[in-house]
Amino acid sequence: MGINDEMEEIGGVEEGMMPVFTVLKDGRVLKNIFLNEPPPEQEQGSPMRPRGEEKILVGRHPECHIVVDHPSISRFHLEIRVQASSRRISVVDLSSVHGTWISGNRLQPQVAMDLAEGDTMRIGASSRIYELHWIPQRTAFELDNHLVALPEARSLNHQARYSVVNELSCVLLYAF
Secondary structure (H helix, E strand, O other), X not given: OOOOOOOEEEOOEEEOEEEEEEEEEOOEEEEEEEEEOOOOOOOOOOOXXXXXXXXXXXXXXXXXXXXXXXXXXXXXXXXXXXXXXXXXEEEEEOOOOOOEEEOOEEOOOOOOEEEOOOOEEEEOOOOOEXXXXXXXXXXXXXXXXXXXXXXXXXXXXXXOOOOOOOXXXXXXXXXX
16 A cells, blocks of 8 residues: 555554645746645534535635736636545636646636646646645654655656755645
């Protein structure tokens, strides 16, 4: 069983997986965007709300969860829908002018497309590539050296692309 096969088991307890976008430009890793959520808030005496689909807005507008400052990116360009418990991610282009591409195919506006491990996303005319990976939550929070590529990235026949990792930074995104 590999790191991306189903759920990791640690001491008999299944560990949750976290989606991560590795951001690449000109074949170099710029950063990793971890799409996680904080624990649900609970008022005393109230039941915990169940976790469902989290929606993450991407665009130039400062109210977006992920702000991408590029002239070809719409203010509210796309929506990422995450169901971490079932390891599902889908992307919806919000009728952007310059489009969104998944693994080289342009998305139709307002139509959800499911992503799989290793799929790539390009937004507008930006040359940055966002590559999807799933990693155990424990791994994401225990990263001591943020200047290394994700373990999954090193194992995906992209060894040369990840050999020069000078500008890697990690961003923990809390989607609400």
